[in-house]
Amino acid sequence: MINISKTSTLKDELLRNAYLHSFFLYRNCFRVEILSINRIYSFPYLIFDLPMLSLYIHIPFCASKCAYCSFNSIPTNSSDILIDEYMQSLKKEIDYYAATLKDKALKTLYFWWGTPSRIWVGRIIDIIEYITTKFDLEELAELSIELNPYPETEVLDFVRTLNKRYPKISRLRYSFGIQSFDDEVLKLTWRAYSFGGIVEFLRSLVKLKQDNNVFNFDFIAFGKFLVSKNWHKQLWHEHKRDFLKNFLNSWYVDSISLYTLEGLKEGGQEIREQEIREQEPGNSKQGINIYHGDDEEIMEEFLILKAMVEDAWFGRYEISNFARAGKASIHNMVYRNMEPYIGLWLSAASFLPYPTDPILLKNIRDNLFPSLASAWQSLSAWKALRRTNTWNMKQYLEWHRIDEKEVHTLDDSDLLIEEFFLRLRTRAWIADILKFASVLVPHYQWLLSNYQWAWLLSFDWVQLRLTDEGMNVYNSIITDLLQKI
Ligand SMILES: C[S@@+](CC[C@H](N)C(=O)[O-])C[C@H]1O[C@@H](n2cnc3c(N)ncnc32)[C@H](O)[C@@H]1O
Ligand code: SF4
Numbered sequence: 326m327i328n329i330s331k332t333s334t335l336k337d338e339l340l341r342n343a344y345l346h347s348f349f350l351y352r353n354c355f356r357v358e359i360l361s362i363n364r365i366y367s368f369p370y371l372i373f374d375l376p377m378l379s380l381y382i383h384i385p386f387c388a389s390k391c392a393y394c395s396f397n398s399i400p401t402n403s404s405d406i407l408i409d410e411y412m413q414s415l416k417k418e419i420d421y422y423a424a425t426l427k428d429k430a431l432k433t434l435y436f437w438w439g440t441p442s443r444i445w446v447g448r449i450i451d452i453i454e455y456i457t458t459k460f461d462l463e464e465l466a467e468l469s470i471e472l473n474p475y476p477e478t479e480v481l482d483f484v485r486t487l488n489k490r491y492p493k494i495s496r497l498r499y500s501f502g503i504q505s506f507d508d509e510v511l512k513l514t515w516r517a518y519s520f521g522g523i524v525e526f527l528r529s530l531v532k533l534k535q536d537n538n539v540f541n542f543d544f545i546a547f548g549k550f551l552v553s554k555n556w557h558k559q560l561w562h563e564h565k566r567d568f569l570k571n572f573l574n575s576w577y578v579d580s581i582s583l584y585t586l587e588g589l590k591e592g593g594q595e596i597r598e599q600e601i602r603e604q605e606p607g608n609s610k611q612g613i614n615i616y617h618g619d620d621e622e623i624m625e626e627f628l629i630l631k632a633m634v635e636d637a638w639f640g641r642y643e644i645s646n647f648a649r650a651g652k653a654s655i656h657n658m659v660y661r662n663m664e665p666y667i668g669l670w671l672s673a674a675s676f677l678p679y680p681t682d683p684i685l686l687k688n689i690r691d692n693l694f695p696s697l698a699s700a701w702q703s704l705s706a707w708k709a710l711r712r713t714n715t716w717n718m719k720q721y722l723e724w725h726r727i728d729e730k731e732v733h734t735l736d737d738s739d740l741l742i743e744e745f746f747l748r749l750r751t752r753a754w755i756a757d758i759l760k761f762a763s764v765l766v767p768h769y770q771w772l773l774s775n776y777q778w779a780w781l782l783s784f785d786w787v788q789l790r791l792t793d794e795g796m797n798v799y800n801s802i803i804t805d806l807l808q809k810i
Contacts, residue, residue: 416455
């Protein structure tokens with residue numbers, strides 16, 4: 326995550342996952358307020374009006390647990406019986422949405438988190454085909470898949486098979502989590518490969534690239550430097566930096582994501598150890614011992630990597646994302662533009678213009694969710710709904726996937742906050758700054774001109790956007806500007 330200079334716990338909590346989707350940023354800050362009855366009865370008309378949808382599928386399975394990962398992924402084998410049981414529930418969830426959104430056109434389909442290759446490519450194809458029978462994929466703009474490059478042969482086989490199967494999809498995007506070229510960092514974070522393994526993997530991968538592919542590669546700045554005898558500090562060994570330069574200048578890299586290590590500071594390490602023991606009973610790994618730098622060193626590494634990426638002519642289109650022209654992630658833009666998306670499977674989040682979730686609404690009306698039902702009475706106007714599926718596998722399998730506490734309705738002011746928050750993360754100008762005046766702090770104009778003097782944003786009293794330097798301290802700026810955070 327990008328530099329946080331503030332220390333407030335609430336702010337830290339809200340900004341904790343800034344590299345993730347806005348849902349996580351806001352999950353604790355919105356009131357739960359729910360539903361007016363006339364809206365429930367008007368829903369068929371509103372569903373009819375829905376623009377294109379996006380789907381994302383949260384894969385909660387990985388080969389093993391990485392030390393810095395805060396997602397509740399389950400270490401598993403592709404033969405694991407649990408996956409089949411879980412696949413049935415996923416199909417049930419797809420049916421559930423298809424009941425009201427049958428044949429709706431999909432804009433993007435995204436397999437996110439975990440390691441999709443772990444559940445075996447045949448199952449991923451099965452899911453895609455199942456979705457094809459329920460939704461319209463004719464105009465699908467992007468099918469995107471996140472992959473941990475380990476186990477290498479499994480991942481290469483995954484890419485080969487999917488490429489062969491879907492040569493006609495307009496964009497088949499793979500995002501590979503490389504994370505670092507430092508073997509010690511990889512080992513300490515329990516990534517199961519080394520720099521040598523990555524080099525071999527990339528050599529094989531490049532041969533698989535086909536016309537409709539977009540290859541993205543993720544890196545994390547851990548703030549770890551090599552220090553020579555005369556105290557000269559450098560990032561990685563020279564041959565690795567050279568490799569990165571050549572790699573970035575090669576034709577097969579379309580985009581790069583650069584993150585700053587998040588979640589291990591201020592006691593986070595102990596919390597992660599506890600979480601890992603709970604998720605992986607009998608875990609023999611004794612404690613997390615990730616070497617990482619302080620905030621300054623993490624930022625220093627981020628800036629070194631960023632300079633290398635920009636030297637290779639990648640443009641920064643969001644705080645953590647860089648791409649060649651026309652290769653930015655379409656799915657990311659769905660989030661940033663606040664277009665509707667449905668998240669399927671464990672702990673997946675959805676953003677839905679009301680009311681696309683009739684069963685949820687019926688449950689509320691039938692008083693099955695008491696906390697939401699009482700809020701229903703004191704309702705004020707709201708426009709959209711964000712919610713997350715349960716994080717509990719047992720509950721999910723038993724079809725109790727809607728967690729009452731994780732249903733958040735957004736009124737006009739919430740939506741304005743989100744819009745400002747999300748638009749400021751991109752390079753697009755915010756041309757209608759007055760529109761956001763009601764959610765900004767009263768002295769926002771004074772703050773904006775101060776930031777302008779500090780070269781952190783470009784602002785001409787009508788429109789604004791962050792400068793490159795401003796993006797590096799986005800969290801501090803947004804915290805200062807918005808009333809509610
Ligand atoms: C959806 S995640 C995981 C993708 C894939 N499972 C993997 O591990 O390669 C996408 C990216 O978020 C970044 N990420 C995950 N946890 C992070 C953390 N604690 N701090 C910073 N970046 C993180 C990593 O670069 C990761 O590749
Ligand atoms: S492979 Fe990715 S999702 Fe799985 S534990 Fe590691 S970082 Fe988390």
